[in-house]
Amino acid sequence: APRRRSRLALRAPIQLTETAAERIKELLDRRRESGGADDGPAALRVGVKTRGCSGMSYTMNYATEKKKLDEEVVEHGVTVWIDSAALMHIVGTTMDYVEDDLSAEFIFHNPNAEGSCGCGESFTTKPLDIGRADG
Numbered sequence: 001a002p003r004r005r006s007r008l009a010l011r012a013p014i015q016l017t018e019t020a021a022e023r024i025k026e027l028l029d030r031r032r033e034s035g036g037a038d039d040g041p042a043a044l045r046v047g048v049k050t051r052g053c054s055g056m057s058y059t060m061n062y063a064t065e066k067k068k069l070d071e072e073v074v075e076h077g078v079t080v081w082i083d084s085a086a087l088m089h090i091v092g093t094t095m096d097y098v099e100d101d102l103s104a105e106f107i108f109h110n111p112n113a114e115g116s117c118g119c120g121e122s123f124t125t126k127p128l129d130i131g132r133a134d135g
Contacts, residue, residue, distance in 0.1 A: 012071075012073045012075065013071045013073060013082050013087055013090065013091045013092075013093075014046070014073055014080070014082060014090060014091070014092075014093045014094065014095055015075070015093070015094045015095070016073065016075040016076055016078070016080065016094075016095050017094065017095065017096040017097070018076050019096060019097045019098070020095045020096050020097040020106060021075055021076030021077065021078045022076070022097070023097040023106070024044050024078045024080065024097075025077060025078050027044070027062075028040070028041055028043070028044065028062070028078070031062055040064075041062035041063055041064055042063060042064055042065065042066075042079065043063050043066070043072075043078075043079035043080060043081050044060055044061070044062065044063065044078070044079075044080050044081070045059075045060070045061050045062075045063040045067075045070070045080070045081045045082075045083060046058065046059070046060055046080055046081070046082055046083065046086065046090070046095070047059045047060075047061075047082070047083030047085065047086040048083075048085070048086040048089050048090065056089060058090075058106075058108055059083075060106065063081055066081050067081070067083070067084070069084035070082060070083060070084060071084070071087060080095075089110075089112060090108070090110060090112065091112070092110070092111045092112060093108050093109060093110040093111070093112070094108075094109040095107075095108055095109075096108075096109065
């Protein structure tokens with residue numbers, strides 16, 4: 001009998017907290033209701049953009065279709081697509097949603113972030129350590 005290879009479960013590029021997933025679901029549902037059944041977004045796309053004091057900031061947009069190289073994360077009943085260009089900057093990140101008396105916002109706990117600006121809107125990541133053989 002042929003031997004079966006065990007499949008290791010691959011970890012998603014980002015993790016969603018239940019609170020973040022609930023908020024994403026609320027936002028997607030509200031957008032679908034306002035746009036009609038056919039026009040509603042299928043997922044939230046997360047990416048990064050060059051801007052801010054520290055270099056990069058997170059972007060979140062409604063998305064109707066997955067781009068060819070997007071990474072798909074399905075957790076707690078919601079779908080998030082990660083823009084391929086952002087992947088190396090946010091892999092390992094946990095996305096949370098926090099509310100208090102003064103604000104409500106998505107928070108990204110990013111182990112790759114080396115620094116952030118004082119206002120918390122932008123961040124820098126550690127340079128990639130790609131080993132190469134010398135000589």
